[in-house]
């Protein structure tokens with residue numbers, strides 16, 4: 386049964402109602418907030434959406450699932466007016482609307498993308514205030530006093546204590562998402578009575594604790610009567626928060642059904658059209674190689690006196706609650722961020738100075754967390770992205786053979802499961818998960834001696850996640866030393882030989898095999914495994 390974890394919500398969950406006879410025999414007795422019929426959209430020869438029907442009911446949290454490239458983002462972009470559909474109709478509360486929709490907020494629709502569109506140097510309240518009337522014909526002054534009262538009321542309803550006057554760049558990532566939801570709530574409250582929230586992988590960058598806060602916010606929004614569409618590859622979250630799910634495969638709806646009674650394995654089978662045996666590949670063999678990377682007393686922005694070493698063949702996890710220093714540490718080890726004190730020694734024992742270029746020269750590869758801004762050249766072809774890391778090693782003026790590049794890229798894309806395998810397609814036209822696979826292919830092809838991965842499977846579906854991690858393990862078995870910097874505790878426990886935990890910039894714990902998700906989470910929360918914090922609902926819900 387879909388569980389309501391919201392402490393303030395006393396409403397009856399929709400799940401039992403949805404599976405009741407009222408739904409089954411007579412169709413929905415409640416007017417859908419959004420009703421889509423026959424939606425079809427192609428890009429060239431690719432049918433991204435094929436005759437899609439979808440109903441979102443007021444008060445419901447509806448999961449939208451599907452493997453990478455199945456059409457989820459395209460559906461959202463059509464709803465958001467970003468793409469015109471080729472065919473199909475959209476009704477809002479029973480009223481047919483003209484598509485593509487313009488000014489979707491006027492129709493009560495808020496779309497919250499992964500990139501939240503907040504301005505870090507502005508306060509929370511300024512970010513919310515400037516969202517009204519942006520692009521409008523008449524400028525009018527913002528009533529800050531009234532706005533602040535509205536925002537505080539919304540924050541109270543969402544159960545958050547974010548300071549409206551705080552600068553956004555001082556907040557943690559889950560607060561960013563909550564501010565984006567609050568901004569949408571405020572904006573919609575000025576414009577429409579029925580609200581529809583579409584959240585496109587809002588928890589992709591969040592750890593379990595931070596995600597939990599956002600899921601509570603979604604529950605509060607739905608409890609007030611909004612319809613919520615939630616896109617995620619994190620099946621635990623989909624199971625815990627949604628009332629119903631719609632599964633897309635190759636642009637078509639496979640099923641829409643109540644979440645109650647569904648398991649994560651069944652969700653994967655519905656998405657792929659086949660079951661997968663295990664969510665994770667077998668762990669890489671125990672390492673017995675020589676030392677490949679050493680950090681000695683490394684300090685810098687957000688990192689305080691960290692020492693660690695890593696051997697060839699080893700897969701080391703670096704984790705912590707979100708924002709505890711693991712992200713800047715991964716960047717410092719890769720030469721992508723300056724080290725203020727201490728040293729990093731590379732595969733040959735020499736101190737790595739000279740930034741990321743010197744690190745690459747020593748065989749260190751880095752897969753950054755922000756694939757769109759730091760990882761990929763979105764306007765370039767897939768094959769060109771793959772060539773980039775080796776460009777410097779080529780002899781000057783040696784022409785690049787397009788056909789050789791194409792055939793190498795085709796093989797690399799097949800290895801990591803990029804769909805479609807189209808080396809000439811601009812990377813920006815691929816789905817988000819497939820972009821992530823191209824990024825992985827780019828650095829695996831580099832044949833690194835040290836491979837530093839920052840959230841390597843974000844936004845990828847269950848099958849692709851398994852394939853990517855299998856390649857990471859193969860890379861370790863071929864002699865690379867691997868670091869996975871992540872807040873996906875389950876993935877770390879299933880993949881790593883060793884996990885170090887950071888808090889306030891320092892390494893505070895180190896665990897080796899046997900590892901469990903629970904132990905990793907406990908160490909992040911400051912408890913010793915098998916002790917303390919026994920009452921944490923976060924842990925109990927997932928154990």
Ligand SMILES: Nc1ncnc2c1ncn2[C@@H]1O[C@H](COP(=O)(O)OP(=O)(O)OP(=O)(O)O)[C@@H](O)[C@H]1O
Nearest residue numbers: 428433453454455456457458459814815816817818
């Ligand atoms: N602008 C575009 N140009 C060409 N093809 C596109 C474009 N946008 C999407 N596609 C294609 O449409 C299909 C559906 O992509 P979409 O982004 O909707 O998938 P998705 O389900 O959101 O995947 P993911 O889980 O990876 O985010 C894919 O084959 C993708 O390559």
